[in-house]
Amino acid sequence: MTNIAILGYGTVGSGVAEVIGTNAKLVEKRAGGLYVKYILDLREFPGDPYEDRVVHDFDVILADPEIKVICETMGGAGAAYKFSKAALEKGISVCTSNKELVELHGAELSRIAKEHNCSYLFEASVGGGIPLIRTIVEGLAAEKVERICGILNGTTNFILTKMAGEGAEFATVLAEAQEHGYAEKDPTADIEGHDAGRKIAILASLVTGKKISFNDVYTEGITKLTPVDFAYAKAIGMQIKLIALYDEQGDKHYAMVSPRLIGAESPISCVQGVFNGVMIHSNMLDDSMYYGRGAGRKATASAVVGDAMACAASIGETIENGLSEETGDLANIGTYAQRYFLRLKGSKSVRKAEVENVLGKGHIVFDIEKDEFGFLMDNAMEETQFMAKLEKLQGVIGYIRVL
Amino acid sequence: MTNIAILGYGTVGSGVAEVIGTNAKLVEKRAGGLYVKYILDLREFPGDPYEDRVVHDFDVILADPEIKVICETMGGAGAAYKFSKAALEKGISVCTSNKELVELHGAELSRIAKEHNCSYLFEASVGGGIPLIRTIVEGLAAEKVERICGILNGTTNFILTKMAGEGAEFATVLAEAQEHGYAEKDPTADIEGHDAGRKIAILASLVTGKKISFNDVYTEGITKLTPVDFAYAKAIGMQIKLIALYDEQGDKHYAMVSPRLIGAESPISCVQGVFNGVMIHSNMLDDSMYYGRGAGRKATASAVVGDAMACAASIGETIENGLSEETGDLANIGTYAQRYFLRLKGSKSVRKAEVENVLGKGHIVFDIEKDEFGFLMDNAMEETQFMAKLEKLQGVIGYIRVL
Numbered sequence: 001m002t003n004i005a006i007l008g009y010g011t012v013g014s015g016v017a018e019v020i021g022t023n024a025k026l027v028e029k030r031a032g033g034l035y036v037k038y039i040l041d042l043r044e045f046p047g048d049p050y051e052d053r054v055v056h057d058f059d060v061i062l063a064d065p066e067i068k069v070i071c072e073t074m075g076g077a078g079a080a081y082k083f084s085k086a087a088l089e090k091g092i093s094v095c096t097s098n099k100e101l102v103e104l105h106g107a108e109l110s111r112i113a114k115e116h117n118c119s120y121l122f123e124a125s126v127g128g129g130i131p132l133i134r135t136i137v138e139g140l141a142a143e144k145v146e147r148i149c150g151i152l153n154g155t156t157n158f159i160l161t162k163m164a165g166e167g168a169e170f171a172t173v174l175a176e177a178q179e180h181g182y183a184e185k186d187p188t189a190d191i192e193g194h195d196a197g198r199k200i201a202i203l204a205s206l207v208t209g210k211k212i213s214f215n216d217v218y219t220e221g222i223t224k225l226t227p228v229d230f231a232y233a234k235a236i237g238m239q240i241k242l243i244a245l246y247d248e249q250g251d252k253h254y255a256m257v258s259p260r261l262i263g264a265e266s267p268i269s270c271v272q273g274v275f276n277g278v279m280i281h282s283n284m285l286d287d288s289m290y291y292g293r294g295a296g297r298k299a300t301a302s303a304v305v306g307d308a309m310a311c312a313a314s315i316g317e318t319i320e321n322g323l324s325e326e327t328g329d330l331a332n333i334g335t336y337a338q339r340y341f342l343r344l345k346g347s348k349s350v351r352k353a354e355v356e357n358v359l360g361k362g363h364i365v366f367d368i369e370k371d372e373f374g375f376l377m378d379n380a381m382e383e384t385q386f387m388a389k390l391e392k393l394q395g396v397i398g399y400i401r402v403l
Numbered sequence: 404m405t406n407i408a409i410l411g412y413g414t415v416g417s418g419v420a421e422v423i424g425t426n427a428k429l430v431e432k433r434a435g436g437l438y439v440k441y442i443l444d445l446r447e448f449p450g451d452p453y454e455d456r457v458v459h460d461f462d463v464i465l466a467d468p469e470i471k472v473i474c475e476t477m478g479g480a481g482a483a484y485k486f487s488k489a490a491l492e493k494g495i496s497v498c499t500s501n502k503e504l505v506e507l508h509g510a511e512l513s514r515i516a517k518e519h520n521c522s523y524l525f526e527a528s529v530g531g532g533i534p535l536i537r538t539i540v541e542g543l544a545a546e547k548v549e550r551i552c553g554i555l556n557g558t559t560n561f562i563l564t565k566m567a568g569e570g571a572e573f574a575t576v577l578a579e580a581q582e583h584g585y586a587e588k589d590p591t592a593d594i595e596g597h598d599a600g601r602k603i604a605i606l607a608s609l610v611t612g613k614k615i616s617f618n619d620v621y622t623e624g625i626t627k628l629t630p631v632d633f634a635y636a637k638a639i640g641m642q643i644k645l646i647a648l649y650d651e652q653g654d655k656h657y658a659m660v661s662p663r664l665i666g667a668e669s670p671i672s673c674v675q676g677v678f679n680g681v682m683i684h685s686n687m688l689d690d691s692m693y694y695g696r697g698a699g700r701k702a703t704a705s706a707v708v709g710d711a712m713a714c715a716a717s718i719g720e721t722i723e724n725g726l727s728e729e730t731g732d733l734a735n736i737g738t739y740a741q742r743y744f745l746r747l748k749g750s751k752s753v754r755k756a757e758v759e760n761v762l763g764k765g766h767i768v769f770d771i772e773k774d775e776f777g778f779l780m781d782n783a784m785e786e787t788q789f790m791a792k793l794e795k796l797q798g799v800i801g802y803i804r805v806l
Contacts, residue, residue: 019545019687029612030544030723123542129688131542138541139526139534141433142422142708209432267694270673284422284705285532285695291670292691302687305545313723320433320716 002031002312003066005038007083008074009045009054012097012124015301016071016308017050023305031309037067040083058083062090069311071304072096077104088112088120093315095307097124097300103198107211110323119319121307126199127152127276129299130292131306136206136280137322143282145207148246149403150278151271152199154294155183155190156222156242158274160259164239167227182274192221193242193257200244203278204255207246210328218256218333225259229400232343232374233261236364239269243403252331260403261341261376267291268403334384339377339402345395348373358389372397405434405715406469408441410486411477412448412457415500415527418704419474419711420453426708434712440470443486461486465493472714474707475499480507491515491523496718498710500527500703506601510614513726522722524710529602530555530679532702533695534709539609539683540725546685548610551649552806553681554674555602557698558586558593559625559645561677563662567642570630585677595624596645596660603647606681607658610649613731621659621736628662632803635746635777636664639767642672646806655734663806664744664779670694671806737787742780742805748798751776761792775800 006013020027020034027034038061039045039053048054058079061067070087072094074080080101084094088109096102101109102122113120123133127150136145151157155177162173174191177183189195197219204212222242233240243260246253262269267289271277276294281287293299310319344355348365351373356362360379367373372395381389390396409416423430423437430437441464442448442456451457461482464470473490475497477483483504487497491512499505504512505525516523526536530553539548554560558580565576577594580586592598600622607615625645636643646663649656665672670692674680679697684690696702713722747758751768754776759765763782770776775798784792793799 022686023545023547026547027545130691131538134542135534135538138713139537139709140705141712142426142430142705144426144429267670267673270670282705283425284701286699286702288533288693288695290691290693293689296689298687299689302543302545302685306542309544310541 001033003037004069005061007040007072009039009041011297012300013073015297019301019305031312069093077101091116091118093118093311095121099125099198107323107325114318124300124303128294129302145282147281150244152196152244154274158182161272164230193219196244196257204246206322208328210326212328216330220258231368254336260401262403337380337382340399342375342399343397404436406440407472408464410443410475412442412444414700416476418700422704422708434715472496472711480504494519494521496521496714498524502528502601510726510728517721527703527706531697532705548685550684553647555599555647557677564675567633596622599647599660607649609725611731613729615731619733623661634771657739663804665806740783740785743802745778745802746800
């Protein structure tokens with residue numbers, strides 16, 4: 001039996017206690033059992049089955065030599081960072097669901113873990129309960145990952161699925177999502193792509209073996225998408241998804257988040273509602289995909305508990321987590337080549353030649369709205385070049401990148 | 404640098420050498436490097452870059468104290484079993500792609516590995532390069548897996564995808580698949596569901612923590628499916644797939660392989676061609692899915708190399724692989740409750756009441772062929788009960804189970 005502490009008794013933290021309780025038998029069989037000795041929270045939880053474990057002072061936990069593993073489910077990069085660091089420096093392993101902290105200080109905390117023969121694991125920080133981190137670090141250990149293309153945010157995928165299915169406006173669906181608890185009161189981090197951006201920064205760090213910063217990830221949200229965009233997508237048999245992309249072109253590495261059109265032939269286009277899905281292209285295996293609930297109390301907590309079980313089975317050792325302090329860099333997306341879909345004013349029969357003269361051949365030209373038409377480029381073009389060419393065209397209503 | 408030997412220089416074995424060669428830099432960075440010191444094969448390989456490593460006597464490998472890991476890619480349960488056992492008894496870890504051997508003797512070999520502080524790993528034996536074994540054993544460590552529903556055989560999925568798309572006969576598509584090398588000259592193991600059956604036996608063993616034997620798995624192949632079956636499936640918006648199923652109902656465990664109708668809402672229905680896809684339902688995470696190439700030289704070899712890297716990083720230790728010698732048992736599928744689709748002779752308007760009287764309400768009744776109709780049961784019924792009721796019905800052309 002390994003004694004553990006949970007830091008933060010909110011949604012995920014209380015889920016961790018529940019998963020350990022519900023699956024106690026198999027946790028014991030597979031990892032010798034986990035005992036929740038302390039729960040750190042500023043609040044009291046009268047009537048909670050774990051109310052007697054609640055403490056308000058982290059030093060109580062740190063001072064107890066029986067504590068071998070800490071589940072950090074507080075969030076944020078303030079106290080969570082301070083507590084994680086202090087624990088690791090005492091040789092206590094830390095498992096976390098905190099993507100902000102992992103993205104900012106994960107590499108440093110991993111070095112500290114190594115120096116003190118313990119582990120810093122973060123399976124729950126990306127893709128909730130889908131075992132993505134372990135898959136990249138261990139399952140695909142023999143693979144050179146060349147591309148990751150994922151739906152990493154359930155809130156926005158719920159909104160986009162609704163917009164596609166019902167022809168509804170963004171604001172209407174967002175309000176509905178907030179009402180049902182699928183979107184937060186301040187939805188900025190989700191709808192502007194910051195949440196997905198932090199996650200792709202973590203995945204890119206694992207894949208490159210270098211520290212990739214969220215600050216270098218280009219992010220664009222879903223707020224400008226309209227029902228007409230979805231009508232065009234439907235007409236060409238494609239889906240619009242908020243895609244977190246890591247890609248190599250030549251010797252350059254790119255990471256970005258933006259809405260993209262995806263063809264029905266990609267399994268990613270099948271990912272609906274709050275589900276997440278990540279397609280990984282690697283040099284030997286080719287494409288593989290991982291799909292599931294990317295968030296939610298029990299799914300996320302399960303990943304934290306899985307990490308805690310791994311730590312409990314490896315006391316005194318460091319489990320490799322794929323992070324490194326060596327700085328990696330991303331190329332500016334200006335040089336990234338991709339296809340675009342455009343909406344243009346006017347009549348397709350009148351303007352086709354002019355548009356193709358600027359952008360090259362377009363595979364499909366069709367119109368849904370009166371006095372406008374859609375144009376799907378046949379060939380990829382670098383982002384900067386595309387932006388420059390846009391200025392030569394009159395009446396550009398909008399564009400969407402194509403996966 | 405860890406010295407390894409490859410047993411069997413066929414498709415997968417030569418792939419192992421190629422993966423180690425192609426990804427040498429990252430193998431070195433992540434696992435300190437692998438050096439292929441010996442290749443065991445009865446043949447010579449003049450001109451092959453590794454021709455100087457080829458030996459014909461296993462004892463040469465066994466006698467070399469530098470060899471720490473063996474990649475067993477011979478197949479079969481004869482020499483492969485003997486060599487694997489001898490290696491493990493000397494503390495040499497063994498990584499294999501050999502599902503037959505894992506299914507038959509994996510539990511015993513795992514015990515021997517534990518007794519000699521080495522590892523027996525078999526990621527490549529199920530789902531090719533998709534990291535399924537690791538996902539179940541480690542990624543979903545905190546989960547009680549309650550159901551696995553998978554397309555685990557690429558050959559049959561290729562055939563079924565072709566039959567669905569082209570309305571072709573089974574025999575025609577099989578011949579085409581054989582011509583293109585997607586099916587073997589003797590395709591029995593694939594088309595009769597034995598290959599998928601061995602794989603689901605292995606996954607069921609991991610999930611139950613007990614030894615589940617392929618002999619106890621009910622298997623039914625795809626040879627009786629006709630273009631008319633696919634026409635009905637299309638009419639109700641479903642796919643026909645060869646599904647390997649592990650499921651719990653009450654306190655009973657079931658494992659079986661058979662063709663099944665699957666609704667479009669399941670991501671499993673999106674798995675086309677030679678790809679594999681496995682949906683896992685577990686008690687905390689809910690549904691998660693894993694998708695990719697379930698076979699193929701490089702994909703399978705990559706999984707073997709990934710295992711070899713893990714062994715190289717854990718010399719002197721045993722990596723938990725989830726197998727146990729404790730005998731587990733499966734319930735007879737006679738008590739398994741599921742829905743069925745039936746094809747019946749006659750006119751739906753004349754026979755509907757009679758059929759519903761025997762089988763209960765049917766959700767959809769329609770006809771494609773003259774003088775016959777299709778009937779999709781609304782509610783699940785136990786297999787034995789269904790078979791008994793079938794005898795009360797005249798003119799049953801056939802039935803397909805529904806997922």
